[in-house]
Amino acid sequence: MEFLKENWKKVIFFLSIMGPGIITATAGNDSGGIATYAVAGAQFGYGLLWALIPVAILLIYTLDISTKLGIVTRLGLAALIREKFRVKLTISLLILVLIANFGTTVSEFAGISSSFQIISNELNLNGGDIPWGTILQTIAVILSSIIIWIFIVKGNYRRVEKVFLTLIVFYAAYVISAFLAKPDWPVAVKSLVVPTFSTDPAFLFTMVGVIGTTIAPWMYFYHNSTIAEKGISEDDLKLSRIDSCVGSILTNIIVFFIMVAAAATIFVNKLPVKTVEDIGHSLIPFAGEYAGYLFAFGLFNASIFAAAILPLSTAYAICEALGWETGIDKGFREAPQFYSIFTGMIATGALIVLIPHAPLLFIMRLSQVANGVVLPFFLVYLLLLAEDEKLMGKYAARGIVRWFGWLIAVILIGLDITLLAAPLFT
Amino acid sequence: MPTMLFLSQFLDAQVVDSADKTVGKILDFIATTSEKKYPEITAFVMRDRHTKEEKIIPFSYIANLGKDEVTLDRLEGKIQSREISPQDFFLYRDILDKQIVDVEGTRVVRVNDLQIGMISGKPHVLSIDISNRGILRRIGLDRLRIFSFVKPRFIDWEKVQMIGSSLKLSTLSSELVKLHPADLANIIEDLAPQQSGHLIKSLDSETAAKVFEELEPQFRYAIMKSIDQRSTTEILSHMPVDELVDYFKSIPKRESRKLMGNFDEEKKKAVQKLVQYEDDTAGGLLTSEILRGNPNWTIADARDYIKEISDSFRTINFMYIVNDKDGVSGGGKLAGVISLRSIIVANPSEKISKVMKRIKKSQTINVNAEIEEIAEMMTKYNLSSVAVLDDEEKFIGVVTIDDVMRQFVPDA
Numbered sequence: 123m124e125f126l127k128e129n130w131k132k133v134i135f136f137l138s139i140m141g142p143g144i145i146t147a148t149a150g151n152d153s154g155g156i157a158t159y160a161v162a163g164a165q166f167g168y169g170l171l172w173a174l175i176p177v178a179i180l181l182i183y184t185l186d187i188s189t190k191l192g193i194v195t196r197l198g199l200a201a202l203i204r205e206k207f208r209v210k211l212t213i214s215l216l217i218l219v220l221i222a223n224f225g226t227t228v229s230e231f232a233g234i235s236s237s238f239q240i241i242s243n244e245l246n247l248n249g250g251d252i253p254w255g256t257i258l259q260t261i262a263v264i265l266s267s268i269i270i271w272i273f274i275v276k277g278n279y280r281r282v283e284k285v286f287l288t289l290i291v292f293y294a295a296y297v298i299s300a301f302l303a304k305p306d307w308p309v310a311v312k313s314l315v316v317p318t319f320s321t322d323p324a325f326l327f328t329m330v331g332v333i334g335t336t337i338a339p340w341m342y343f344y345h346n347s348t349i350a351e352k353g354i355s356e357d358d359l360k361l362s363r364i365d366s367c368v369g370s371i372l373t374n375i376i377v378f379f380i381m382v383a384a385a386a387t388i389f390v391n392k393l394p395v396k397t398v399e400d401i402g403h404s405l406i407p408f409a410g411e412y413a414g415y416l417f418a419f420g421l422f423n424a425s426i427f428a429a430a431i432l433p434l435s436t437a438y439a440i441c442e443a444l445g446w447e448t449g450i451d452k453g454f455r456e457a458p459q460f461y462s463i464f465t466g467m468i469a470t471g472a473l474i475v476l477i478p479h480a481p482l483l484f485i486m487r488l489s490q491v492a493n494g495v496v497l498p499f500f501l502v503y504l505l506l507l508a509e510d511e512k513l514m515g516k517y518a519a520r521g522i523v524r525w526f527g528w529l530i531a532v533i534l535i536g537l538d539i540t541l542l543a544a545p546l547f548t
Numbered sequence: 549m550p551t552m553l554f555l556s557q558f559l560d561a562q563v564v565d566s567a568d569k570t571v572g573k574i575l576d577f578i579a580t581t582s583e584k585k586y587p588e589i590t591a592f593v594m595r596d597r598h599t600k601e602e603k604i605i606p607f608s609y610i611a612n613l614g615k616d617e618v619t620l621d622r623l624e625g626k627i628q629s630r631e632i633s634p635q636d637f638f639l640y641r642d643i644l645d646k647q648i649v650d651v652e653g654t655r656v657v658r659v660n661d662l663q664i665g666m667i668s669g670k671p672h673v674l675s676i677d678i679s680n681r682g683i684l685r686r687i688g689l690d691r692l693r694i695f696s697f698v699k700p701r702f703i704d705w706e707k708v709q710m711i712g713s714s715l716k717l718s719t720l721s722s723e724l725v726k727l728h729p730a731d732l733a734n735i736i737e738d739l740a741p742q743q744s745g746h747l748i749k750s751l752d753s754e755t756a757a758k759v760f761e762e763l764e765p766q767f768r769y770a771i772m773k774s775i776d777q778r779s780t781t782e783i784l785s786h787m788p789v790d791e792l793v794d795y796f797k798s799i800p801k802r803e804s805r806k807l808m809g810n811f812d813e814e815k816k817k818a819v820q821k822l823v824q825y826e827d828d829t830a831g832g833l834l835t836s837e838i839l840r841g842n843p844n845w846t847i848a849d850a851r852d853y854i855k856e857i858s859d860s861f862r863t864i865n866f867m868y869i870v871n872d873k874d875g876v877s878g879g880g881k882l883a884g885v886i887s888l889r890s891i892i893v894a895n896p897s898e899k900i901s902k903v904m905k906r907i908k909k910s911q912t913i914n915v916n917a918e919i920e921e922i923a924e925m926m927t928k929y930n931l932s933s934v935a936v937l938d939d940e941e942k943f944i945g946v947v948t949i950d951d952v953m954r955q956f957v958p959d960a
Contacts, residue, residue: 194741195740195741196739196740196741197740201658204645204658205645205646208645209645209660209683209686209687210686210687213683213687353737353764353766353767355741355766355767355769355770355773356741356770356773357769357770357773357800444658444680444683445657445658445660445678515742
């Protein structure tokens with residue numbers, strides 16, 4: 123009994139520390155991520171599932187660095203970069219981060235729109251004289267942006283975190299839709315542990331894509347800043363590391379189910395798919411209409427989640443680097459720049475999606491390129507900060523941990539350059 | 549208006565000798581503190597063009613201080629570098645881009661640039677630039693017309709507090725020590741743990757204890773961990789028992805046991821007794837450091853006693869009168885209470901037991917009483933404080949209205 127009580131206390135305590143890691147890792151499963159994973163499953167079936175294990179390791183390792191940095195220095199990543207690498211380098215990095223994050227924000231609002239497109243296609247809402255489906259999509263985007271805005275501007279950190287943690291529960295939609303797709307579970311599990319290779323360039327590029335979408339600089343800016351804002355102390359370092367570890371594993375479990383759902387239906391039946399809408403639509407004949415709706419709902423949930431976090435991450439990064447007030451706990455008047463950046467990104471992000479024939483693909487491609495260009499610099503900065511003994515004291519990365527970090531950086535930068543260069547060869 | 553000089557304009561500037569030969573480039577400026585209001589810039593750090601070594605060159609060698617080029621008054625061979633003294637600090641390495649405390653605004657700001665000015669012909673650090681104009685200047689965009697609406701904002705050097713590990717950086721500005729402990733606590737919460745540790749340590753331990761009490765609970769332990777144990781003990785020894793109890797409840801048991809070992813027996817006992825009560829009961833809320841008196845004293849005795857021990861109390865409003873064979877040392881049955889006002893107004897030869905107000909048992913509260921009950925009693929009898937009795941009806945402390953308020957409005 124005493125034992126139970128003691129452990130129960132520990133669980134409650136962990137719940138109070140938990141947040142930044144789980145939220146960051148899961149938010150990485152945004153609309154762009156879901157599209158990449160689902161297409162990977164649709165094109166190569168269970169063949170790429172094994173990639174999820176190295177992806178999880180990458181994520182655990184890099185978030186762990188970020189956890190330590192945030193707790194030991196109680197400063198956001200952008201502030202740390204400013205102190206070490208000074209104004210010029212920081213601003214060049216921030217401009218790229220801004221472009222990358224803005225493009226990603228647009229893709230999140232596009233994700234909200236896509237999720238309603240899946241539903242309206244299924245219900246044939248655009249069949250009549252009035253395009254109800256398109257109207258529904260427009261309303262969804264406008265309402266979502268307004269809700270996100272009010273929620274962050276009026277909320278405080280604790281409440282925002284609670285709602286984010288609740289949104290994570292809805293990722294279960296993918297788990298259910300995977301079960302509805304009746305996959306070949308033994309094969310799926312075997313594919314997770316036994317790697318398969320192919321020299322097909324399309325396979326390789328998709329593999330690089332799956333690994334590459336997992337690690338985006340905005341995640342680390344958000345993670346670090348919220349650890350600092352939450353004021354987690356050195357004593358809770360262990361719990362906070364568990365938080366990001368659990369988050370990294372959880373998010374890859376979700377990815378597993380997304381890929382399995384697509385593999386069991388679209389790949390098995392050799393359907394041609396290009397977009398998320400195709401996937402949501404193609405699920406229905408094989409897994410039932412609920413699977414399609416659940417997929418759409420999951421996409422909506424993930425998109426709205428990331429559409430709130432990306433502008434926040436950007437606002438944190440810019441304001442910290444330039445010495446402006448930051449924080450969800452502050453109001454518009456106390457932190458005007460923070461909320462202006464946040465508001466600007468939400469408003470223009472939603473607006474661009476609403477403009478008919480807006481160059482969405484171009485913006486998303488630009489953002490991918492910007493993300494690709496930022497990533498190597500960002501990783502190098504992150505590792506240099508992590509091994510800075512003056513900054514990190516006894517928590518500085520040393521020995522194997524340090525070399526593993528550089529190994530990961532070399533691998534990621536290699537993949538990154540491959541992704542950036544890919545369009546030149548295809 | 550004479551053009552203003554800024555640190556950022558001289559970083560990376562070429563250094564030429566009196567024969568116009570390039571000798572190196574400026575990496576940093578060194579300022580030296582003294583009793584004066586503004587620190588004088590006494591030297592600069594130069595990377596030698598040939599040897600690539602970093603040299604410290606006295607500022608007095610400079611014949612002409614141009615923005616892109618600094619001319620020395622002697623030939624390259626005559627340059628003698630000097631050593632660093634303990635009073636020196638580096639403007640680029642230690643101050644620029646770092647956080648600094650704006651004492652007047654009681655907040656933490658980031659240094660975008662440093663303004664330099666001549667005082668009786670010598671360069672001094674006058675103020676820090678915290679504006680976006682400073683950022684624009686750093687990236688070379690400040691001369692663009694479209695940015696002319698961005699105005700510089702300076703904080704006078706006298707109104708800033710540097711924070712850092714070196715001795716010089718932690719010397720306290722006279723303005724900082726005048727701040728209210730609650731303001732200091734707000735500043736400390738905005739700093740990184742190490743920096744807040746340095747700042748706390750550079751305060752005198754009595755002020756440090758007051759600041760510590762004002763900190764949000766989640767920061768207390770982190771800050772204590774970033775300073776050495778001797779300073780921790782020193783600060784804790786200035787804290788009243790009820791605050792100590794709150795602190796010990798919030799930290800791991802082994803830590804509190806370790807710290808408790810440094811206290812004298814009496815304090816240890818008092819703390820241990822109270823640690824067992826829940827936060828929202830009388831036992832968790834009470835203050836045990838209260839002025840106690842003996843019913844057999846005269847008013848004059850009470851006055852002498854107050855004079856003698858007043859140093860050990862933060863505030864005194866009432867004297868609690870205890871029937872106890874040990875006198876005033878603690879425990880005992882509560883007989884009554886006497887206000888400071890009565891002690892001043894009453895006849896000095898009068899016995900306390902004649903002047904004091906008797907306290908009925910119905911106006912006291914049990915140590916296990918919950919906060920709602922305490923609040924109800926305070927409202928009912930219009931009390932600003934309630935006496936707390938333990939299960940044996942011994943008087944152990946007082947819950948004040950402040951303690952109750954803090955429980956209801958924790959974030960204020």
